[in-house]
Amino acid sequence: MTIAQAQNSGVADAAQVLLNTIRRPVIMVDPDGFISFANADAEDFFRSSAAMLARNTLSKLIPFGSPLLTLVDQVRERRAPVNEYRVDVSSPRLGIEKMVDLYVAPVPEFPGSVVVMFQERSMAxxxxxxxxxxxxxxxxxxxxxxxxxxxxxxxxxxxxxxxxxxxxxxxxxxxxxxxxxxxxxxxxxxxxxxxxxxDERPIDRYPVNIHVVLDHVKAIARNGFANKIKIFEDYDPSLPPVYANRDQLIQVFLNLVKNAAEAVGSDPLGEIVLSTAFRPGIRMSVPGTQERVSLPLEFCVHDNGPGVSEDILPILFDPFITTKPNGSGLGLALVAKIVGEHGGIVECETTPRGTTFRVLMPAWKELPTDPGADSEGNRP
Known part of the structure; x- marks a missing residue:
């Protein structure tokens, strides 16, 4: 099936409508480097119509030597998706300052073609x-x-x-x-x-099954502060263990679920979704060293409440910041402290239709050099 045949099919029309609803620029680059598809946001991003973009190769639209060109070649060669953060694609065509996050993936149905999604907000x-x-x-x-x-x-x-x-x-x-x-x-x-x-004592960390932690938190919530709120699960059962302290993880997610329950309030349609996923490619630098730590484990707490005010969002994890009449403003500050001490990061994304707290954590890796550990990394 060729790209032209796909574009003439009803399935392609439906896909076009679907991709136009995604509020991120999405393009598909064919084996020759031409942009064979662009959604509506991509037209805005490149300041050109899809028809005009189809007449150009990607190399003509972005700065010479941009890492994006290398990423496209790597994905095409390796046939595996890649995330890259804080990539500068500034040019007179796109705007003087254009810093984006990139998701680049192969398209199995069209050999040699690659899809690229841009996000103008960097992980950095x-x-x-x-x-x-x-x-x-x-x-x-x-x-x-x-x-x-x-x-x-x-x-x-x-x-x-x-x-x-x-x-x-x-x-x-x-x-x-x-x-x-x-x-x-x-x-x-x-x-x-x-x-x-x-409390500055070293954290006692070991392999922890995050789903056991989330199930424990859910049981507490259902039998207490969230007994009238629907709680759903969207788990990836193949996740490796997280390298963490179980009790402190319970404290983190108990705080996040309690916040979600308070955001939903007494709304009969209110719900909370606990999700886990594996996100390869997310890495961060450790201050003071050349080491880059991988944070492939993503744990989310989502609610469909009214969202967080844009004014308070930048300082949401600061101490004593709260919108609750009787709140102390220490819950999310404690979450940030615990997650940071585990080498992870926590972020908040909000819209008027809901809020998502996303925790990115390192996975546990067995250390074969430790003769005192068993096959699961536990010590007697």
């Missing part, structure tokens, strides 16, 4: 934001240590004095002494939560 920017979240969490670490010493001790004295006053106070004044006691207890509880940030 997400990682930069993640570094900021970690810095904010470290700031809370110092603050928590100070609060524990400078605030909790005086609060104990205030609470004790209030209890002594309560014994000889009138009924009207006793209500005030109880208010003092309750408020000091609330402040102590807040300081106790912040002390989690000052």
């Amino acid at each position: 920017d997400k990682i930069d934001r993640q570094m900021t979240h970690r810095g904010a969490a470290r700031s809370v670490t110092g603050l928590a240590a100070m609060l524990a010493h400078e605030i909790k001790n005086p609060l104990s004295g205030i609470r004790g004095a209030a209890q002594l006053l309560e014994q000889s106070a009138s009924d009207e004044d006793r209500a005030l002494t109880r208010l003092i006691t309750d408020e000091t207890d609330r402040i102590v509880a807040l300081v106790d939560r912040m002390e989690v940030f000052s």
